[in-house]
Amino acid sequence: MSVTEESYELLSPETAAAYIDERPHLAELVDTSTLDVQEIGDGNLNLVFVCQDASGRGLVLKQALPYVRLIGPEWPFTPRRAVAEARCYETHGRFAAEFLPAFYGFDAERYVLAVEDLSDHQVWRTALVEGEVHEQAADKMGRYVGRLAFHTSLLGTEAKALKLLAAEAVSPELCEITEDLVLTEPFSGAERNWFQDELADDAKRLQAPEIRRAMARAKHAFMTRGEALIHGDLHSGSVMVRGDGSTRAFDGEFCFWGPVGFDLGLQWANYTVALARDHVLEREEHGRWVASLYAQVWDAFEDELRGLWPSRVDERGFPDAFLEDWIAVVRADACAYAAAEAARRVVGLAHVGDLETLEDDAKAVASRAVISVVERLLLERFESAEAVAAAAVEEMR
Ligand code: SR1
Ligand code: MG
Numbered sequence: 387m388s389v390t391e392e393s394y395e396l397l398s399p400e401t402a403a404a405y406i407d408e409r410p411h412l413a414e415l416v417d418t419s420t421l422d423v424q425e426i427g428d429g430n431l432n433l434v435f436v437c438q439d440a441s442g443r444g445l446v447l448k449q450a451l452p453y454v455r456l457i458g459p460e461w462p463f464t465p466r467r468a469v470a471e472a473r474c475y476e477t478h479g480r481f482a483a484e485f486l487p488a489f490y491g492f493d494a495e496r497y498v499l500a501v502e503d504l505s506d507h508q509v510w511r512t513a514l515v516e517g518e519v520h521e522q523a524a525d526k527m528g529r530y531v532g533r534l535a536f537h538t539s540l541l542g543t544e545a546k547a548l549k550l551l552a553a554e555a556v557s558p559e560l561c562e563i564t565e566d567l568v569l570t571e572p573f574s575g576a577e578r579n580w581f582q583d584e585l586a587d588d589a590k591r592l593q594a595p596e597i598r599r600a601m602a603r604a605k606h607a608f609m610t611r612g613e614a615l616i617h618g619d620l621h622s623g624s625v626m627v628r629g630d631g632s633t634r635a636f637d638g639e640f641c642f643w644g645p646v647g648f649d650l651g652l653q654w655a656n657y658t659v660a661l662a663r664d665h666v667l668e669r670e671e672h673g674r675w676v677a678s679l680y681a682q683v684w685d686a687f688e689d690e691l692r693g694l695w696p697s698r699v700d701e702r703g704f705p706d707a708f709l710e711d712w713i714a715v716v717r718a719d720a721c722a723y724a725a726a727e728a729a730r731r732v733v734g735l736a737h738v739g740d741l742e743t744l745e746d747d748a749k750a751v752a753s754r755a756v757i758s759v760v761e762r763l764l765l766e767r768f769e770s771a772e773a774v775a776a777a778a779v780e781e782m783r
């Protein structure tokens with residue numbers, strides 16, 4: 387049986403309570419006799435059920451569909467992505483629990499994850515679209531990436547153990563989605579790309595030979611350089627925020643051993659689309675704050691990594707100078723992956739609310755600005771996060 391022919395029972399709002407009752411470790415978390423169940427999955431891939439009882443206790447059941455929800459059953463897709471997400475919560479939860487939803491368990495037969503109900507949070511992208519400020523969000527995501535960069539790399543894990551962990555965590559189908567949608571198609575004129583007609587010339591510039599060459603380097607690194615167990619899809623739609631500063635990364639189904647700069651680059655890219663939105667809506671103050679996030683996420687990442695560095699497992703093999711070299715590699719990677727992610731949000735298959743909810747004229751202006759940032763990120767060399775932010779701000783004028 388191929389991975390796309392697997393058959394398993396899908397959950398529905400009507401069957402969620404019985405599902406919970408059959409599992410004592412979940413049944414103790416909510417009173418199923420008063421359970422309200424809402425299916426809220428608005429992402430590209432999965433079913434998501436928020437289950438809350440009358441006293442306000444809750445949990446979330448997330449089930450992988452055997453296809454891509456964004457397209458439908460005509461794009462079959464392995465539900466084993468839920469295994470990768472469980473690995474993300476389990477592994478990262480050991481050293482970064484405060485940045486993730488609490489993980490209540492995984493049902494490997496039906497590909498169901500049970501996690502903390504974060505209904506009192508909102509998706510960070512939604513907050514950015516609304517022009518809200520969440521002061522701690524970028525800092526916390528930078529610390530999250532700093533922790534995973536240390537603990538799941540050769541710095542924090544003994545080499546042989548790390549190789550075995552990485553070997554059992556390969557996730558070819560999920561990686562393929564990123565390799566195609568993020569790292570290839572925006573730069574090669576794919577059929578499923580879409581954008582406004584007036585952006586045709588701008589989109590074409592993304593296929594220039596020097597752009598494709600830079601992206602090929604980034605794609606090659608993504609496919610060959612297993613630095614750490616990265617989140618793998620850390621855009622602002624994969625982060626929940628709350629007014630008191632609580633910030634949690636979720637949707638870790640794309641996690642795999644890959645380049646650390648990918649997670650940081652996705653943050654930078656999504657600040658760029660938020661900045662472009664602020665620009666066309668003339669939200670200057672919010673735009674200034676968004677521009678400060680590039681350095682916030684980076685500084686927190688670096689601070690966390692440098693703080694953990696003295697406790698690395700192989701001090702002999704990795705002298706202090708290596709840390710400086712690696713940080714420079716991560717920064718260069720982050721620029722390239724930010725470019726890829728920003729490009730695909732404008733010309734690729736999966737667009738984002740930051741741009742799609744704008745009026746047509748404003749959307750075209752914002753999208754052009756994003757494409758200009760993409761070009762600079764791929765063709766220039768940036769020595770700091772501040773310089774990346776400055777370039778992004780410049781292209782908004
Ligand atoms: C077909 S899946 C498109 C996108 O949705 C996910 O959230 C990932 O970002 C993926 O690239
Ligand atoms: Mg997702």
